[in-house]
Amino acid sequence: EESPRGEPSETPPYIDDDTDQRVEGEEGNLIGLHCIAGGIPTPTVSWKRNGETLSPISGSKYRISQNGTLEIILLRREDQGTYTCEASNGVQPSATRDYELIVREPLRYSLNTRDQHIKAGANLTLTCNLLNQDTNEPIDVMFTWQKNDVPLAPIEGRIVPQGNQLVIANADEEDSGNYTCLFDYNGREG
Known part of the structure; x- marks a missing residue:
């Protein structure tokens, strides 16, 4: 569907692939996994780890910033693994991208x-x-x-x-x- 000016009024979400998919952080520090998503309308970003949605509730070790970055507070060895960013805006298909987090000992x-x-x-x-x-x-x-x-x-x-x-x-x-x-x-x- 196009707007009166000939621009698409809706486009499926996409995730910028310029960000590193392999991220290393030192135990005890804060780390950010960057997921830059686009599309019309602006997509919502969510994160999963091992298939489970991460919820940034108050006091949680996870925060999701406005730009879609997942922040992991006080990194621990058990945080190592694969994280999946999903961008959705109601237009199919949604977009996903996996990130591998490596936790190094201090x-x-x-x-x-x-x-x-x-x-x-x-x-x-x-x-x-x-x-x-x-x-x-x-x-x-x-x-x-x-x-x-x-x-x-x-x-x-x-x-x-x-x-x-x-x-x-x-x-x-x-x-x-x-x-x-x-x-x-x-x-x-x-």
Whole structure:
């Protein structure tokens, strides 16, 4: 059906496919899944998870904003999964789009030493840890080391990276500098 100006008076709803369908968030944070819908008349957006409609009642962990974004408050591991956005306006067919939510564990990163002063000839061990922020459990990850922002080359028997530790044996003045441990964990670097 067309309006007097030749424009359609009704069109089925559609969902903009420019938004990411794979969304990652860190446990404990707020996250938004964006569902931008259009059509004539303006469609109403609803969200489902595992086939069940999510209702943003007061005090709920879910909010649906005016623009159709689903906000999940205080993200938890059990929130991970598939969410479906549905746009409907009374004109068939309605439009749906699935989003995959990945919940990452919160990380805390620590290096056991700040300014260390040791005597020449002494041994020094630097330890770097990556911990789950909630449980304080160490996370097994591969570390690399840098000195003054340059990748550190091991020197057999003297400068030895061992997992999350860097051992400097028989330290001397040329070992002075800023040491950094780096990691790559599930695409997150530090």
